[in-house]
Amino acid sequence: MDPVALQVGIDVGAVFADAEVYLRQLVNFVVAFLLVYIVGRLAFVPLVKRALSARGFDEGVLGLADSVAAGIVLFAAVAVAFSVAVPGASLTAFAALGGALALAIGFAAQDLIGNFVAGVFILKDEPFRVGDWIEWNDTAGRVEEIDLRVSRVRTFDNEQITVPNGELANNAVKNPVAYDTLRQKFVFGIGYDDDIDQATDILVEEAEAHGEILDDPATSVRLTELGDSAVGLQSRFWIDDPDRSDFVRVRSEYVQAVKERFDAEGIDMPYVHRQLTGEVEVVEELAEP
Template sequence: MEAALTSLRTMTQAAIALIPSIGLALFSFVLFWFVSRWAARGVTALVRRTNRPANVGFVLSRLTQWALLALGLFVSLIIVVPSLDAAALFGALGIGGVAIGFAFKDIFQNLMAGLLILITRPFVIGDQIVTGDHEGTIEDIQVRATLMRTYDNRLVVIPNSELYTNRVIVNTARDKRRASVDVGIGYGDDVALAKRAALDALDRLPSIERDPAPSAVVTGLGDFSVNLQVRFWVGPPTRGDVVAAKDEAFIAIKDDLVRAGVDLPFPTYQLLFPSQAERSVGAMETLKEGSSD
């Protein structure tokens, strides 16, 4: 009993001796907490002045606040336990950090990719992009993933590491986008007349940009038609605007070509029954013999 009382008395005296250190440690941690809050607000204000997205300020302010709180906790531990070896503590933190890094490699990879996307801004919320098999509108850029709404109203959650390391087509990165429609005309038609009629049709459409001017080029000689490609620019370059402009262009070009007397041919097939095929082959052979004579 005497040994137990002695031990309890020693622990009590040690706890009483630590009260000033504990109070100073708590004061130090509270001070760091206030400093971290002030620093987080400063980072948010600084990011706002640089016209960066709000998500960038939120993420950077949180990282700054956590870093200062971790430093405050370390300082408080040193005050309470002066014999604490800082080198050993940092070594343990380093080993633990490596282990955590391997365990959460994908999460940290997406986190860093999200930060880089928010800072470099290859695309922003509201842009329409194409990545892999998905195309749609960016609804939100989070730290771990980016949310995309497809044109048929499905939500796609894409890890940020995929967006940062793979190819991404940003359809709305510029204020204009080129579109085209393909038209086939007959071999006996005047190509220059068909081009002029197609361009005149586009000139009446308000959704078509005048600068750069529309153009029409021959892209090939098909089995039954001369293929024309009519090119024009649309602004703004969203998917809905491009689809609507192409719809108007198809209708206007078709009406003007018919009005100008330009033929719009379609595939024609000839079916021969066996007896008709034999007569056809015989006629071809007779033609060949006549040409050889």
């Protein structure tokens, strides 16, 4: 046999041998990855959710646990697949994956870890829960999901806002539905010549007549303003099991009832009006030639 042909034959055989090894390793990697990933998704993730659900955790915690468990399954699948594909390089594979993970975390640490920690504290301290109506930074809406990094809020205009957990954890958040009752306040203006006691009685009576305004705590009225054209009476009333749509409707019905009662009783609800007075002076000058 020609030496050149023999040399070529040896090289081709080596190439095919290497290709067979690489192909076997690729198949082992894919099979091991799919096996671990599928088993993890079908068994481990539901098991974690069932365990937390049995302990009474809400939907926010369950959603966070689902994300964390899915990440663990993915990492484990890749690590096991490397170990099966290249048995002698298992430690190297783990080290490479750990280094890559540490590098990724380092780049995203300021944002990702900060929001993750904020999410953990939100779930632990429970300033609000899934389904609560919250207000922050001149924005309001109902919490739909508390995830690993962000929370999703549906506004009352039916828009979805994705909010980093750090923003909610580091700013003042008002939760009007945190308790069983909610107090509302509204200032009614009456004229200076009107009877304050009569107007106060009307405010209390109309609150008592409304079926969704509580008798206990009772409605109270305070004189809070002496304006330019009106005396301000602030009515403070309570509603039960507060919800935004309910309290807006109840307040609207109450204010309308008071306005109609004031009109019937002859109590004025003045508004500010201004009259501009003065004169205009016209100056005529002759143009010089």
